[in-house]
Amino acid sequence: MAKVLCVLYDDPVNGYPSTYARNDLPHLDGYPGGQTLPAPSAVDFTPGHLLGSVSGELGLRRYLESQGHTLVVTSDKEGPGSAFDRELADADVVISQPFWPAYLTKERFARAPKLKLALTAGIGSDHVDLDAAIEHGVTVAEVTYCNSISVAEHVVMSILNLVRNFVPSHQIVLDGGWNIADAVARSYDVEGMHVGTVAAGRIGLAVLKRLAPFDMHLHYTDRHRLPESVERELGLTFHETTADMVPHCDVVTINAPLHPETEGLFDDDLIATMKRGTYLINTARARIADRDAVVRALESGQLAGYAGDVWFPQPAPADHPWRTMPHHGMTPHISGSSLSAQARYAAGTREILESFFAGTPIRDEYLIVEAGKLAGTGAHSYSTNS
Numbered sequence: 001m002a003k004v005l006c007v008l009y010d011d012p013v014n015g016y017p018s019t020y021a022r023n024d025l026p027h028l029d030g031y032p033g034g035q036t037l038p039a040p041s042a043v044d045f046t047p048g049h050l051l052g053s054v055s056g057e058l059g060l061r062r063y064l065e066s067q068g069h070t071l072v073v074t075s076d077k078e079g080p081g082s083a084f085d086r087e088l089a090d091a092d093v094v095i096s097q098p099f100w101p102a103y104l105t106k107e108r109f110a111r112a113p114k115l116k117l118a119l120t121a122g123i124g125s126d127h128v129d130l131d132a133a134i135e136h137g138v139t140v141a142e143v144t145y146c147n148s149i150s151v152a153e154h155v156v157m158s159i160l161n162l163v164r165n166f167v168p169s170h171q172i173v174l175d176g177g178w179n180i181a182d183a184v185a186r187s188y189d190v191e192g193m194h195v196g197t198v199a200a201g202r203i204g205l206a207v208l209k210r211l212a213p214f215d216m217h218l219h220y221t222d223r224h225r226l227p228e229s230v231e232r233e234l235g236l237t238f239h240e241t242t243a244d245m246v247p248h249c250d251v252v253t254i255n256a257p258l259h260p261e262t263e264g265l266f267d268d269d270l271i272a273t274m275k276r277g278t279y280l281i282n283t284a285r286a287r288i289a290d291r292d293a294v295v296r297a298l299e300s301g302q303l304a305g306y307a308g309d310v311w312f313p314q315p316a317p318a319d320h321p322w323r324t325m326p327h328h329g330m331t332p333h334i335s336g337s338s339l340s341a342q343a344r345y346a347a348g349t350r351e352i353l354e355s356f357f358a359g360t361p362i363r364d365e366y367l368i369v370e371a372g373k374l375a376g377t378g379a380h381s382y383s384t385n386s
């Protein structure tokens with residue numbers, strides 16, 4: 001029987017909720033493009049409830065224990081004395097979310113001899129050292145598509161927030177003021193602006209589709225070009241590289257995975273090639289942008305705003321400069337963990353566990369690493385150092 005170690009974020013400060021703002025979630029038939037929704041044999045949770053925090057347990061306890069497995073859930077994940085480190089020694093499966101990542105480093109792999117599956121309850125497995133997973137024969141899987149649309153909505157919200165100067169205007173209301181000139185002195189319309197996405201995968205393309213009705217000019221770069229019919233339908237301009245694209249844009253949104261090709265991509269040099277006053281939105285991974293280069297560019301006015309929800313490390317320390325830099329619209333890592341998304345990634349996590357324990361194939365689209373190499377979605381969208 002297996003030991004499943006699940007690292008989740010803490011419950012709300014005032015305790016696990018007993019009521020919710022809405023009674024249910026809207027019904028979805030499937031994902032755009034035809035991928036089917038997660039399809040476990042059953043679920044033991046109520047969709048719309050808080051599943052991603054420690055007491056929510058991703059709705060897995062009844063299922064796992066009924067099969068004779070052990071489930072350990074903790075939020076304590078940092079450092080050698082953490083519950084995560086202690087429990088890892090004899091864990092067969094580790095489940096973690098990008099919002100509260102249990103970093104599976106090379107050293108931790110070496111201390112986890114029984115580990116066979118590293119499962120991301122979400123999308124983005126960069127908190128797992130993929131080279132080490134390959135070396136140790138550990139399967140890495142994630143719930144592809146579960147929160148892509150959730151993130152795309154957050155990106156659109158962030159673009160509008162920054163360009164229209166929403167957050168400082170809202171603060172004026174909270175402060176009891178009515179300073180219209182202060183609010184509008186940095187406020188523009190997105191109509192007519194050029195927006196470009198770094199990567200047009202599930203999130204990037206969904207962002208472009210959602211921005212098209214705003215009458216923006218749409219640009220993208222990606223490792224693989226989109227079908228001509230999609231480019232034509234949305235009026236997209238393709239650029240071979242990020243460096244080719246960004247000088248044309250008023251707004252840039254980053255929607256690529258973090259891997260050796262994208263790490264540190266937005267550094268001082270690249271940002272210097274952008275138009276003065278560009279808005280940069282990064283909900284992909286913090287380390288795609290150079291932390292201090294972003295701060296410098298906001299302070300100099302080269303960037304007019306920066307928004308997103310991804311930080312390094314997570315949780316971000318209290319003195320992280322992105323908390324206090326000017327003109328930002330940062331949140332904690334929340335865009336992919338709406339209650340709507342949680343229902344999908346909890347179901348997808350169970351689907352992957354059911355396949356794993358039954359010895360049947362995990363869906364190709366969920367796979368990042370298998371049998372000692374990049375596989376499935378991982379083979380298409382990721383790279384390694386080796």
Ligand code: NDP
Pocket residue numbers: 122123124125145147148151198199200201202203204221222223224225255256257258261262283284285309310333334335336337377380381382
């Ligand atoms: P997809 O796999 O659908 O899309 C990723 C895209 O990135 C693919 O089209 C891939 O290209 C492209 N890509 C990879 N490397 C490069 C590169 N060097 N230059 C340009 N394009 C590149 O994933 P999603 O759209 O669902 O998610 C994207 C990322 O967003 C995730 O990896 C994750 O890091 C982040 N994310 C953040 C969340 C949050 O809560 N903030 C939640 C979910 C995801 P191709 O496949 O054509 O090779």
